[in-house]
Structure formats: C-alpha cells, structure tokens
Amino acid sequence: MLLIISSLPTQPIQAEIRGSYTESEIIFGGEWTLVRSLSPIPFTASISGDQLTLKCTSPDYDINITIVNANGQPVWQRDIAAPETSFVSIPLDSLPQGSYTIEISNDYGGYLQGTFQL
Numbered sequence: 526m527l528l529i530i531s532s533l534p535t536q537p538i539q540a541e542i543r544g545s546y547t548e549s550e551i552i553f554g555g556e557w558t559l560v561r562s563l564s565p566i567p568f569t570a571s572i573s574g575d576q577l578t579l580k581c582t583s584p585d586y587d588i589n590i591t592i593v594n595a596n597g598q599p600v601w602q603r604d605i606a607a608p609e610t611s612f613v614s615i616p617l618d619s620l621p622q623g624s625y626t627i628e629i630s631n632d633y634g635g636y637l638q639g640t641f642q643l
Contacts, residue, residue, distance in 0.1 A: 551577075553566050553570070555636045566637060567582045568580065568581050568629060572643075576615065577592075577641070578615075579612070579615065579629075581611050581613075585607060586607055586610070587632065588604075588607075588630065588631050589602070590603050590613065590615070590627065591628045593625065593627075594620075594624075600620060600625070620643055621643070625643065626640050
C-alpha cells in the first residue's frame with residue numbers, strides 16, 4: 526500500500542490500495558420524525574473492513590448509538606452530540622464474527638435499527 530499525505534491543504538492526497546476492497550451497506554428500519562412532519566431516514570451506514578461508518582444528512586439531534594450482539598447484549602455504546610453526528614466511525618476489530626444490531630435513538634422518540642454480519 527502506498528499512501529502519500531501532504532501537509533499543505535492545496536496539494537492532493539494520493540493512495541494506491543492493492544488487494545480486495547468490499548463495502549457492505551446496512552439497511553435501517555424504524556421511525557425518525559421531525560417536530561411537525563415525517564422525515565426520510567437521515568442515516569446511512571456501511572461497513573468496510575473493520576470500520577462501521579455512519580453518516581447523517583441532518584445532524585440536528587443528539588443521538589445514542591448502541592451495537593447489540595445476537596444474545597441481546599450491548600457490545601458498544603456512545604452518546605453523540607448533534608454537530609458530531611454527520612460522520613461517525615465505529616471500530617469493529619474487537620468484535621468476534623457474528624450477527625449484530627445497530628440501534629440509533631434520540632430524545633424525541635426517533636428510533637432506528639439495522640442488522641449486520643461480521
């Protein structure tokens with residue numbers, strides 16, 4: 526792998542990745558409402574390697590993220606402040622292979638969940 530990162534913000538970043546690269550998308554179900562109307566689900570999530578990436582198109586609320594294993598036990602949990610919810614990266618390298626559920630909730634009754642496999 527070749528990775529070149531420049532300290533000058535006007536210079537490009539180059540990377541050469543050899544080998545296979547896969548990314549899996551997590552599909553969410555649930556309800557996420559605004560104060561006056563139903564909104565589309567603002568979150569997308571994907572897994573690439575040992576990282577789960579969560580992106581939010583409208584980071585307006587503080588959220589709680591919990592990852593639960595197949596036995597229903599929480600294995601990762603964080604409260605994230607609204608400005609930081611636009612992009613969240615969760616390391617998965619400490620989790621054994623298996624089935625997991627990611628749960629996202631806010632203080633206004635919004636609740637989403639999606640399942641994924643490692």
